[in-house]
Amino acid sequence: MNKKDFLDFLKQNILVLDGATGTELQKRGMPNGVCPESWAIENPDVIVDIQKDYINAGANAVYTCTFGGNRIKLSEFGLGDKVVEINRKLAQLSRKAVGENGFVGGDLAPTGQFVRPFGDMPFEEAVDIYKEQVKGLLEGGVDFFVIETMMDIQEARAALLAVKESCDLPVCVSMTFDENGRTLTGTDPVSALIILQNLGADVVGCNCSTGPEDMIKIIRSMKPYAKVPLLAKPNAGLPRLIDGKTQFDMESEEFGSYIREFIEAGVNLLGGCCGTSPLYIAQIRKNINGLIPIPPEPKEICAVASARKTVFVDANEPVVVVGERINPSGKKKLQEELRQGMTSLVRQFAIEQVEKGANILDVNVGMPGIDEKETMVKVIELLSSMSDAPLCLDSSSPEVLEAALRIYPGRALINSISAEKVKLEKLLPIAAKYGAAFILLPLNDAGVPKSGKERCHIVEEVFNEALKFGYTKKDIIVDGLVMTVSADQEAALETLNVIEWCTNNFGCGTIVGLSNVSFGMPERAWINSAFLAMAIGYGLTMAILNPSSDTLMSIKMASDVLKAKDKNSKKYIEYFAALVSDKPVIPEKKDTASPVEKIYESVVKGDRENVRKFIDIALKDGIEPSVIVDKHLIPAITHVGDLYDKKEYFLPQLIQSAETMKEAFGILEPLLEKESEGEKNSKVGVVLATVKGDIHDIGKNIVGLMLKNYGFEVYDLGKDVSAEEIVKKVKETKAPIIGLSALMTTTMLEMKEVVNLVRKEGLSAKVMIGGAVVNADYAKEIGADGYSEDAYAAVKLASKLSET
Structure with a gap:
């Protein structure tokens, strides 16, 4: 067919x-x-x-x-x-x-x-x-x-x-x-x-x-x-x-x-x-007799998405802020980190920009002395796990962009495609293959046209080519190309004309980078701010800027209200309420936090790359390993669990934090053993297994990882495990808790077999169950002691059962 x-x-x-x-x-x-x-x-x-x-x-x-x-x-x-x-x-x-x-x-x-x-x-x-x-x-x-x-x-x-x-x-x-x-x-x-x-x-x-x-x-x-x-x-x-x-x-x-x-x-x-x-x-x-299908009638709107969030770009939506800071140009410290294969600053810039209001993160790692493709892939994998913000992939290399688009678990925005022959021929097919939206630069092999009218002709030219690949006007965002007013005072007006034409005539979104308009002028921030307000008035839908600029973000928020894009002024009120909040100002961790505070933050943010460094510093400062664990690591992973419960974190962040915790424990465990020589091991044991006949173990493995990082002794028997094997292990280890997983309706009955055998053998071990096909009612029906819907719930349940 x-x-x-x-x-x-x-x-x-x-x-x-x-x-x-x-x-x-x-x-x-x-x-x-x-x-x-x-x-x-x-x-x-x-x-x-x-x-x-x-x-x-x-x-x-x-x-x-x-x-x-x-x-x-x-x-x-x-x-x-x-x-x-x-x-x-x-x-x-x-x-x-x-x-x-x-x-x-x-x-x-x-x-x-x-x-x-x-x-x-x-x-x-x-x-x-x-x-x-x-x-x-x-x-x-x-x-x-x-x-x-x-x-x-x-x-x-x-x-x-x-x-x-x-x-x-x-x-x-x-x-x-x-x-x-x-x-x-x-x-x-x-x-x-x-x-x-x-x-x-x-x-x-x-x-x-x-x-x-x-x-x-x-x-x-x-x-x-x-x-x-x-x-x-x-x-x-x-x-x-x-x-x-x-x-x-x-x-x-x-x-x-x-x-x-x-x-x-x-x-x-x-x-x-x-x-x-x-x-x-x-x-x-x-x-279905007599019923006919409703054909697709999608909204005409541009959408870019990460694995966990979609951002809509449209004249009727709030102006979308693209954070510009993940770019090594002019940032010597970031350049050095990228050359060393490190990503601490990338992580920091991503967190700060999203917290300040960036909706999308621009990612550019192009610079001499690195493998741009390898670095781009590494950065994308990091950002995709730790942040909900969709990505704008910024590279002039077709090879780099294809590698990036192939592994990006979302719908990316490409920055950018122009009418330059090489870019049009090589980048457009790549963008189409992976379904990316793209920023259209209205320039060609002759350079940037001075007049807005000429730029609009190029927009139509590139779009006609994009049509052949199935693109619509809502899949592209036109960059008005801001030139500096210090060299040409008409430059800003020409850009504004392009924005207005795209909004009112052509029917697509628009974007500008602000900093170039004021190059060479004194007090540049005022020109940038005024230009942003004017561009929004002409219909601008996206802006590439540093969201740490309170002035620019305030203008963006106010403009959304005045153009009726911020329903009930909700986001404006939230933004300024946060600015004038009575909450004490917390110093930025990167500058003033102590080593143990940085350890805590590393676990919360899933920063496995740096946690070892902070632990080494803390140990050199004389902080006991047990203090690091009890006062900082355990509270950090507990906070991660709370964020997961609130649906502010999802499984990728949970796993990242758990892996960071695992890294930290790997460093501290030998030292903890020395501290507690002669003392009895107080870890609570849990026998984990996917029941007989079931070969699905991905959920069980995540539960095991989380339990270990909360201090439990985990005996993982794997998958397709019989009731007899489970009971044998419980007797051998004297573990007080059994965790059972099943993902198939055909195997969930095996859970009852385990419960029955545990009771028959007179064991006091508590049985908790989980898996896609079971629930709390089923746990009661088979006589289990509890049900957990996810990995963190399993940790809380195991803690509760261990106290009874």
Whole structure:
């Protein structure tokens, strides 16, 4: 199926997808603990019958039984060298099942590992892993691809690029969001949509984690910005333990009652996830009769996004501030750090600029004496993990920009593309491949035109080329090119004319860098400030400036109020309330903080690079290791947990802080042992395991990391662990706490087996559980002592249980 036919079908029809596969396989004889992909190949009639049942129930398409068909997952069963063969055979079985009556979607799913910058897996390794799976699915004859149940936007990007670089078939990407509307790594639905549709996804949506009611809310949030059709595959409500079996609490008829609401919210592809069966798909088919899909009608607005935040650029939105300080030009200390491969100042500048009001961070690392590509990638990985602000990537090198765009887990803004022949020919295709928005410089090989009218002609020229790559006027931001008034007093007026034309005639956003306008003049700040106010009056939508300038930021805030862009003057009031606050002024840590304060700050900010240096200084100053741990490290990681609870921090920051804590403990632990020689080890033990039959351990690993950094002794047994092995380890270690994880409805019952065996053996150990398919009610049903929804909650629960 080519993309045109696929999208034409979606214009006229709701594409009904299949339901759950794993639970259906289990119902029909698949035992726990086996590789589903391998078992389906060994029992071909079972998977064919399941998929035929879905087609007969009214599905237009089925997903191949390849959810765990990637090299990482198959290697758990010793099948890592058979990826292509397994995927090919399973795609062929799906083709046999649907015949001419339906479509086959090649299923790609998480590897179970986080991709850099949110984890350890190199981005290109992730792309290669998915390409291997794509190859087998293509050989098996799939009609389209679906990348599903993605918790990490970077892994979703890797899989999407793997498909796009392997074939021209349509590709859908489906993320999974928690009850707070975020993925595990903190991506919200709108940011996920912006990133994925601009990277080339033909369909974007969500599946798993929630039932219909909550998923409809997610679809509604996406719809106003969706340029592509939307997909939804909700669970059949919540899992419950009934008569010793895991069942979901929503019957098929109730599930079907939400179908009209899904279509009215904007869904074009609809199916079921965990707990659904052919009965549920029959309800979808029944309830879509007479309904037609709502076509994409996105708002005409420019959007750039990080993995956790979208910034909109538009004449009706507040002026967007682009922080200019991450640029080595004129900054000797930053130059020296970058040459040494250090990023302390980059981190500091990023934090300070965002705190002062920068919405986007400009990143330029170009200078003599460094590998610009390597440095740019390193800085992007750092900033993507520690900051929510989207990035503006500033380089004249096509090679550097491609490397940066490829690994950036967001939709970047490129600074910049002009009508210069080399830039237009090399940069525009790169920007289009990765879906970046870009700043358009109205200059050509002859230089910068003096008149605004000539610059406007160049804008049209570049845009006409961009049209060929699918760009719209809302994907570009025109730089008015500010020249110095000391050399030409008409220069500022010409720039203002360009801004006005772009705003009122051409219809795109605009940006200026302020400092050049006043070059060579005395008291330059006044000229810069006046020019900013005038430019905003002419329609300016973005400004590159130093947000530490109170004057410039105050003018920006006031202008947003006067142009009715700041609803109820909320941001203006917040900004000036902070300036006149009665709170004591806290000295900047970088200048006056003590070594132990810097240790605290390093953990909070996840600054693993510098924590060793600050610990060394503190130790030389005579501060005891135990004091560093008890008075500074533990309070710091506790504060990080509080920020995580408040949703001010997300998993990437949590992991960064935990890794910094780990680094600090690695330095101090030998010294602590000397301090406490002869004393009994007081650490509380926790036996951790993913239960029998379940090979998912990413959540458990994060919990283990956090527990260790809060002072617990962790005995990690790994994944697919039997109740007998867990109880044996508890007896051996006398650990008072057991932590169990399960990510599959087919394995959550094993948790009850562990609880029963613990009680049977008369052990006093407390059992806590976690995982995507379980909840607090389930913990009560099986007799567990508690449930934690995430890693930090697990730490708090373990602390509570250790006191009882």
